[in-house]
Amino acid sequence: MATNNSDFFDQVFQVVRLIPKGRVTTYGAIANYLGAKSSSRVVGYAMNAAHSQKDYVPAHRVVNRNGQLTGKHHFNTPFIMQEMLEKEKINVENDTILNFKNHFWDPFIELKL
DNA sequence: GTAATGACCTTGG
DNA sequence: ACCAAGGCCATTA
Secondary structure, eight states: OSSSOOHHHHHHHHHHHHOOOOOTHHHHHHHTTTTHHHHHHHHHHHTTGGGSSSSSSOGGGEEOOTTTTGGGGGGSSSTHHHHHHHHOOHHHOOOOOOOOHHHHHHHHHTTTO
């Protein structure tokens, strides 16, 4: 361990960066992909540190199981997240992604673990 | 060092 | 079907 306890965090960042444009995923999916489905909270916490990361992390493409933009308030502005998603051709209304299942990006299927 | 919180999810009543 | 509580891991006070 080279003084890098971001092991789990780095994993999350890697997966999030791999999310293609116009697609979204959930914390549980990432956690489950990493083998820690019970630790979905840590995934969300990792996103909190995403801003501290050197590389940009599309945290706006990560939402909860309900497809709700729970972490929009953690961005620079609470509107940036929805704006970004709309730019990705993703319809967002009432802080919730429409056709969420249609835009859902599953690492298990896409990354074929 | 202990206690409480958090961008969540699952299960029980 | 709806409401409530627990669990998991890490960070911060």
